[in-house]
Each structure stands twice: as C-alpha cells, then as structure tokens.
Amino acid sequence: MVLWWAIVVFILGAVVGSFLNVCIHRLPREESIVFPSSRCPHCRHAIAWYDNIPLFSYIFLRGRCRSCQETISGRYFFIEALTAVMALFTYWKFGISLAFLAAFLFVATLIVITFIDIEHQIIPHKIVLPGIPVFLLAAVFIMGIPLIDAFLGIMIGIASLYLVAVYYEQITGTEGMGGGDVNLMGMLGAFLGWKALLFVLMTGAFIGAAVGIIMMIKEGKTMKYAVPFGPFLSLGAVVYLFWGRAIVNCFS
Ligand SMILES: [Zn+2]
Numbered sequence: 001m002v003l004w005w006a007i008v009v010f011i012l013g014a015v016v017g018s019f020l021n022v023c024i025h026r027l028p029r030e031e032s033i034v035f036p037s038s039r040c041p042h043c044r045h046a047i048a049w050y051d052n053i054p055l056f057s058y059i060f061l062r063g064r065c066r067s068c069q070e071t072i073s074g075r076y077f078f079i080e081a082l083t084a085v086m087a088l089f090t091y092w093k094f095g096i097s098l099a100f101l102a103a104f105l106f107v108a109t110l111i112v113i114t115f116i117d118i119e120h121q122i123i124p125h126k127i128v129l130p131g132i133p134v135f136l137l138a139a140v141f142i143m144g145i146p147l148i149d150a151f152l153g154i155m156i157g158i159a160s161l162y163l164v165a166v167y168y169e170q171i172t173g174t175e176g177m178g179g180g181d182v183n184l185m186g187m188l189g190a191f192l193g194w195k196a197l198l199f200v201l202m203t204g205a206f207i208g209a210a211v212g213i214i215m216m217i218k219e220g221k222t223m224k225y226a227v228p229f230g231p232f233l234s235l236g237a238v239v240y241l242f243w244g245r246a247i248v249n250c251f252s
Contacts, residue, residue, distance in 0.1 A: 005096060006088060013087025014054035016108055017080035024079070024115045027124055043068035054080045075115070083111060086238075093242055102138040103241060106191050110234040113184065117230035123180025128187050135191035145193045153189025157197055161185035164201070181229050188237045196240045199248065203236035204229070 019033075025041070026033050038047040045067035051057050058077040065072060086107050094100040109131060117123050132154060139145040139153075161184075165177035189197050208229060239247075 006091065009087045009091040010084045013084035014080045017083030018054040020083055020108060020112050021076050021079050023112045028116050028120045028122065040065040040067060042070040079115065083108065089242060098142045102142040106135060107238060110238060114231040114234045117228040121228055123184050123230050128180065128183040131187045132190050135187055139191045149193035150190050152194040153192060153197065154186045156194045157185035157189030158182055160197060177229055184230055184233055188233060192237060192240055196244060199240050199244055200233060200236040203239055204232035207235055208232035
C-alpha cells in the first residue's frame, strides 16, 4: 500500500459514499438521483457545496442542518465513512487496477441495496436487474472468472434462493423473502461465480440467524419478525470477495 494512494482512495470512497446516500434516499422514492441538488430532508433547503463535503461537513455542522437546525441522521456520516473504509479494503486487496474499480462498484452497489432493504424491506429491481449483466461482464472481462462459472452463478443463484424462499414460506407461514432477494443472489453469482454461492448463503444465513436471535431476545419479537435477508447475503458476498479463497482453503 502506498500512503498517497491510500489517501486518494479514502477520499474517493467518501465522495462516492455521499452519492450512495443520495441513491439510498431517492431510488425507493422514485426520484431522480441527479436533480435537484442535495436538500435538507426536513426543510427542503438546498445544501450549499461547502456544507456538502463528505465526512467533514457532518462533523463541522455537528449533524444539524445550517438552515433549520434539525438533526440530520447519523446514517449519512456512517455510509460515507463505511464506503471510504471499504474503498481502502478494496485497494488493499486489488491495488490500483481495473479489478479495483469493478470490485468497488460491486461493494458500492451492495451498500445501496443493504440500506434500502433495511429501511424499506425492498430490493429495487432497477438496481439488481441491470446489475446482473453488468457484473457478469465485469466478472468475465476484468476479474478473470470463466464465462461458464459466471453464467452458472446467475442460474444457480436464482434457483437456490428461490428454493430457500419457498421453504422459508412453508416453515414460517410468512413471506419472508421476496423476488428482490432471489435476483440479488443471481447478481452475486454473476460476479463471484457459482462456486462462491454456498459460502455466501451459509455466511449470510449464519450472520442473519445470529442477528435475528439477538433481536428476538432484545425486543421480544417472534420468528415471524421478518429480518431483511438482502443485507446478510451482501455481507456474505463481501466477505467472500476479500477473504473467501483463504477461508475455503482452511476447510479443504
Ligand atoms: Zn433543514
């Protein structure tokens, strides 16, 4: 790692994170992600460029809107910081390369999906459906995944999660998983290849079950409480992207 590159990547990550915040807020609301410019969610006052500097503005304004003084959700700061840190991880793993760009696009897409799913319990088709061909091409031409592996990744990803969804519905009697999760698994398979899917599913299910049990104990919720599955699949995919080969080698 070269320090200067690490700094550049961190700043790039924070700037992209700021854009991801806009996507997370506007995509489920069917608003344009380009116009109008950023506005305070409370008073709709347009945010000046000097109040829209990633990470710094939030700290400088102490998380409040300059115009109406209402608190701005800490999620904005968190996502900028998270994206910046994930950019650093991606640089650490792939260096400055096309693979870095492809992997970072993948991680950024999963951050958007995760936070939309947590807030709205949906995974927008307009992200995942174009994502499947885009990440298939990136996997084959940039990441060196054989075309057959990426193609089978889509097929097996969609089929496996469809079966999980049907099974889940049968044992809990509720529709816990939607079409969004099924398509998301296809997108993950496209980029990582079908061999990654079992790892992604098991890691996602394990973390999801652990979080679900903690929430049930803390809040007294029943099994019927729908834990959005998208974030855990996404987390499993990111773990595989960075450490998958090392972990799989441990067990084989
Ligand atoms: Zn305001």
